[in-house]
Amino acid sequence: MKIRIFRQKVPDSEPYWEAFNYDGTMEISVAGMLDKLNFGDDIINDLGEKTDRIGWDCSCLQGMCGACAMVINETPALACETFLKNLKGDEVVLRPLRKFPVVHDLIVDRSVIHETLKSTNVYIGEYNPKGKEDHEHQYAVANCLKCGLCLEVCPNYTDGKSFYGAVYANDCYLVKARNREKAGDIRSSYAGHFANSCSKALSCMEVCPMHIPTLSSMAKMNR
Ligand code: SF4
Ligand code: FES
Numbered sequence: 001m002k003i004r005i006f007r008q009k010v011p012d013s014e015p016y017w018e019a020f021n022y023d024g025t026m027e028i029s030v031a032g033m034l035d036k037l038n039f040g041d042d043i044i045n046d047l048g049e050k051t052d053r054i055g056w057d058c059s060c061l062q063g064m065c066g067a068c069a070m071v072i073n074e075t076p077a078l079a080c081e082t083f084l085k086n087l088k089g090d091e092v093v094l095r096p097l098r099k100f101p102v103v104h105d106l107i108v109d110r111s112v113i114h115e116t117l118k119s120t121n122v123y124i125g126e127y128n129p130k131g132k133e134d135h136e137h138q139y140a141v142a143n144c145l146k147c148g149l150c151l152e153v154c155p156n157y158t159d160g161k162s163f164y165g166a167v168y169a170n171d172c173y174l175v176k177a178r179n180r181e182k183a184g185d186i187r188s189s190y191a192g193h194f195a196n197s198c199s200k201a202l203s204c205m206e207v208c209p210m211h212i213p214t215l216s217s218m219a220k221m222n223r
Contacts (some may be wrong), residue, residue: 031080055105066147076152112160150204163197166204173217
């Protein structure tokens with residue numbers, strides 16, 4: 001199987017394509033396959049040349065941290081949750097997420113997500129719940145990995161400077177539900193940075209590995 005990777009040595013350097021031959025099992029995730037390609041003293045590309053190890057990020061390897069988010073055959077997904085046997089075709093094409101600056105190969109800098117939440121005060125602070133009625137939804141939303149897959153497919157999210165996307169909308173809901181002192185500020189921040197720019201494409205919900213009910217968060221915030 002051919003593995004084609006869009007690589008970049010360092011930030012702002014010229015990106016390039018490099019391909020590898022993989023002849024191992026199909027009962028393996030993209031993360032596991034990348035590990036196998038990187039294993040050994042020399043990394044050899046499909047031209048038989050020695051090359052650098054492939055840069056990619058991971059932590060949990062079980063769909064819980066979001067670090068391995070990348071674009072796999074043009075679909076944003078978690079590498080540790082995507083299995084070769086479920087991919088169509090005889091080639092796997094890997095790219096880094098396109099809405100964030102590339103650090104190295106498949107590793108991107110997603111710090112803009114956290115900077116946005118910090119600068120708009122969208123973090124819980126003192127836990128001060130408004131009520132218990134919404135606990136099921138709060139629990140679902142709290143599963144967000146901050147992986148950025150929803151931002152990759154969002155037609156309105158560009159570089160995170162004006163429209164902040166689904167991850168922000170969900171956290172706004174969560175903070176509003178859990179800290180009543182912040183609720184007023186969060187509502188106006190949400191209106192300015194999300195509600196006025198979201199076109200309800202809802203592609204974010206289709207790719208979210210945690211199946212976060214973003215539409216429901218939006219409805220609760222709008223109400
Ligand atoms: S909402 Fe889903 S896709 Fe978006 S950052 Fe959170 S876990 Fe990832
Ligand atoms: S390594 Fe944690 S989600 Fe894939």
